[in-house]
Amino acid sequence: MESLRFKALDNLSNGLPKTKVEASKKITDIFNENVFTLDVARKFLSDEAYKSLLASTRGHKKIDRNMGARIANGMRVWAEGKGVTHFTHWFQPLTGLSAEKHDSFFTLKSDGTPLEEFEAGALIQQEPDASSFPSGGLRATFEARGYTAWDPSSPPFIMEIGNGRTLCIPTIFVSYTGESLDTKTPLLKALVALDKAATDVCQYFDKNVTRVTATLGWEQEYFVIDAGLANTRPDLVLTGRTVYGHAPAKGQQLDDHYFGAIPERIYAFMRDFEQESYKLGIPIRTRHNEVAPAQFECAPIFEETNLAVDHNTLLMDVMDRVAKRHGLKCLLHEKPFAGINGSGKHNNWSLATDTGVNLLGPGKTPKTNLMFLTFFVNAIKAVHDYADLLRASIASAGNDHRLGANEAPPAIISIFIGKYLTEALNEIEARVGDKFDEQDEAMLKLDIHKSIPELMLDNTDRNRTSPFAFTGNKFEFRAVGSSANCANSMTALNTIMADTLKSFKADVDGLIEKGEKKEVAIMQVIQKYIVESKSVLFEGDGYSEAWEKEAKKRGLPNVKTTPLALDAYVTNKNKKLFESNEIYSHAELEARHEIMLESYIKKVQIEARVMGDMATTFILPSAIKYQNLLIKNIVGLKEAGLPAKSYANQKQVLTAISEHINVVSDNVEKMIEERKKANEIKDTRKMAIAYCDNVKGKYFDIIRYHVDKLELLVDDSFWTLPKYRELLFLR
Numbered sequence: 001m002e003s004l005r006f007k008a009l010d011n012l013s014n015g016l017p018k019t020k021v022e023a024s025k026k027i028t029d030i031f032n033e034n035v036f037t038l039d040v041a042r043k044f045l046s047d048e049a050y051k052s053l054l055a056s057t058r059g060h061k062k063i064d065r066n067m068g069a070r071i072a073n074g075m076r077v078w079a080e081g082k083g084v085t086h087f088t089h090w091f092q093p094l095t096g097l098s099a100e101k102h103d104s105f106f107t108l109k110s111d112g113t114p115l116e117e118f119e120a121g122a123l124i125q126q127e128p129d130a131s132s133f134p135s136g137g138l139r140a141t142f143e144a145r146g147y148t149a150w151d152p153s154s155p156p157f158i159m160e161i162g163n164g165r166t167l168c169i170p171t172i173f174v175s176y177t178g179e180s181l182d183t184k185t186p187l188l189k190a191l192v193a194l195d196k197a198a199t200d201v202c203q204y205f206d207k208n209v210t211r212v213t214a215t216l217g218w219e220q221e222y223f224v225i226d227a228g229l230a231n232t233r234p235d236l237v238l239t240g241r242t243v244y245g246h247a248p249a250k251g252q253q254l255d256d257h258y259f260g261a262i263p264e265r266i267y268a269f270m271r272d273f274e275q276e277s278y279k280l281g282i283p284i285r286t287r288h289n290e291v292a293p294a295q296f297e298c299a300p301i302f303e304e305t306n307l308a309v310d311h312n313t314l315l316m317d318v319m320d321r322v323a324k325r326h327g328l329k330c331l332l333h334e335k336p337f338a339g340i341n342g343s344g345k346h347n348n349w350s351l352a353t354d355t356g357v358n359l360l361g362p363g364k365t366p367k368t369n370l371m372f373l374t375f376f377v378n379a380i381k382a383v384h385d386y387a388d389l390l391r392a393s394i395a396s397a398g399n400d401h402r403l404g405a406n407e408a409p410p411a412i413i414s415i416f417i418g419k420y421l422t423e424a425l426n427e428i429e430a431r432v433g434d435k436f437d438e439q440d441e442a443m444l445k446l447d448i449h450k451s452i453p454e455l456m457l458d459n460t461d462r463n464r465t466s467p468f469a470f471t472g473n474k475f476e477f478r479a480v481g482s483s484a485n486c487a488n489s490m491t492a493l494n495t496i497m498a499d500t501l502k503s504f505k506a507d508v509d510g511l512i513e514k515g516e517k518k519e520v521a522i523m524q525v526i527q528k529y530i531v532e533s534k535s536v537l538f539e540g541d542g543y544s545e546a547w548e549k550e551a552k553k554r555g556l557p558n559v560k561t562t563p564l565a566l567d568a569y570v571t572n573k574n575k576k577l578f579e580s581n582e583i584y585s586h587a588e589l590e591a592r593h594e595i596m597l598e599s600y601i602k603k604v605q606i607e608a609r610v611m612g613d614m615a616t617t618f619i620l621p622s623a624i625k626y627q628n629l630l631i632k633n634i635v636g637l638k639e640a641g642l643p644a645k646s647y648a649n650q651k652q653v654l655t656a657i658s659e660h661i662n663v664v665s666d667n668v669e670k671m672i673e674e675r676k677k678a679n680e681i682k683d684t685r686k687m688a689i690a691y692c693d694n695v696k697g698k699y700f701d702i703i704r705y706h707v708d709k710l711e712l713l714v715d716d717s718f719w720t721l722p723k724y725r726e727l728l729f730l731r
Helices: 002-012 038-044 046-055 066-081 121-123 183-202 234-239 265-281 305-325 366-385 386-393 397-402 417-429 437-448 486-513 518-536 543-554 562-570 572-580 586-639 646-681 684-713 724-729
Strands: 086-090 102-104 107-110 114-116 146-150 158-163 162-175 214-228 284-289 293-301 326-333 346-353 468-470 476-478
Touching: 002 102, 002 146, 038 046, 038 066, 046 066, 066 121, 066 162, 102 346, 107 214, 121 146, 121 684, 146 183, 183 214, 183 305, 183 346, 183 366, 214 386, 214 486, 214 724, 265 284, 265 293, 265 305, 265 326, 293 305, 305 326, 305 486, 346 486, 366 417, 366 486, 366 518, 386 476, 386 562, 386 572, 397 562, 417 518, 486 518, 486 572, 562 586, 562 684, 572 586, 586 646, 586 684, 646 684
Parallel strands: 086 162
Antiparallel strands: 086 102, 107 114, 146 162, 158 162, 214 293, 214 326, 214 346, 284 293, 346 476, 468 476
């Protein structure tokens, strides 16, 4: 029987039928086509209902339930006009994915009359089962009640799947007792805290500022391979990565894939998912080949953080579905292939005022320079003080494979700011201890940071080894994993920034109360923060061993594995941070810590089981078949009376194969036993560490090494798993 590998290769060589993509339309003609924007709402709602929705969307006021029925009815009429029959509350539970339960507009009146309706209660609040989602002990199996509630700041949209269309209402998800069970709720709270703290500080510079918004522009990296080949590999199907696979002769060493011509089949897929994205209001702007073969990237225009997070979560689902209709597999795992670059999701973060100012954009006047310095230095201080929390916010089983692997930022959280800003901060720091007077105040405004007005958007270099880099008018958090929900890292980042700004204002106000002039007080606190946080600044090669040693001297944390990194969520310091800013309660933090540890355990457990299953049912049978062929060949040559030297090479290969078979078999058995021991551990943290150190740490690499050696020795016709050269280069 022909193996699935060769059937998949045969399909490729005979040419897969091409999926037709409709001709590209002008983006502005289809953008937001399936979104209930305010412009659409204006056409379908009464004046009163529209004003109520506007107050909720832009004024951040609670939904007026009296207007809810009118808003819901207008939304239904719009959706039905586009062929929608069902609606769902679209939310993001602690699985890291999105969730939905569809209900129809159809109902029956008491007399049996069929009717389509969408009531206010159905729009504003629903009650999905809360016991079957991860809750970290907040919900028991018998405690099923949970609530979803509409988030008006993220507009409803219509999801098209085949010929079906569903109205999706973005919502938060909380338990019956009020604890958040999702990623959106804490993010919204963090954005509120950031808005309040940043607006208060902005009042030093511009009394007209009444609101500050955190903005986000994510860059999504991903791999695309042939679905037929992917489906023949249990590891790709079940874990999203290849647990085995020898590096091909050609990988990424020629640097010929990055920004190269996009392959036709991939180009069709890109155009297709982009058009789907535009209809949903996702402002995709960039597409290109990434460094590794079969790796690509897309990026949008910046948006408000909450909406950007929703759009990225939605995009990952769209990419997965669209890939299938092109006969492709979209891989979002951080490290689907060993030996080549993994994938990240760079989070470009900044702050914008309602007066149109980017607070992380250096201005052209002394006043705006000082405002820029204030927020710039506060960001550095926040990252310095809470580096452990930022590391925890990006921790996952997948990202552990990528961080520090000479293609991604290391697990050490540091900041790159570039030559000009480094010089500016050094100049300011040099004046520590000086007493400012009236003359200095003028100099303070005009001269001390004179280099900053010259700083244009690209006047800082790029440091791809830095996990948190300033890139001209924003910070780029490069260490986020490609499959991650951006909400986790953005909740942490915006919370620490809010808390640091609160401390900054208290410090400045304290000096003003003592008689210092405002600008002098601000600069003195900036100086203090520069001194306290300078150890987190690093301009060099983050991949180098020298930096790891230097970081240790500086006291910077270097936590390389997820089970230990997650401890940061439950330290007394970080509990106080989240509780004082009303982001998480103590119980919510403990629950999330438990959930993330459980997720790590399950993912490593699945990988271990897949490794064992594949070794037993794919690798060893193939190797043994070839081993038997070699034995038959040697015996035949010997019986024919040929001298031993005529089959010496065969014996050498046979010996090597036999040794690799024995090592693989022995270590798979040992790994299974170690997994059983880990499963007996009652403490979740200790179990996660056992899976990390004793299952993954002891056995994954050694089993893989010997399997990959067998791949090189066994006759290709016996090998049933698609090889890297096929997965990465055939499409």
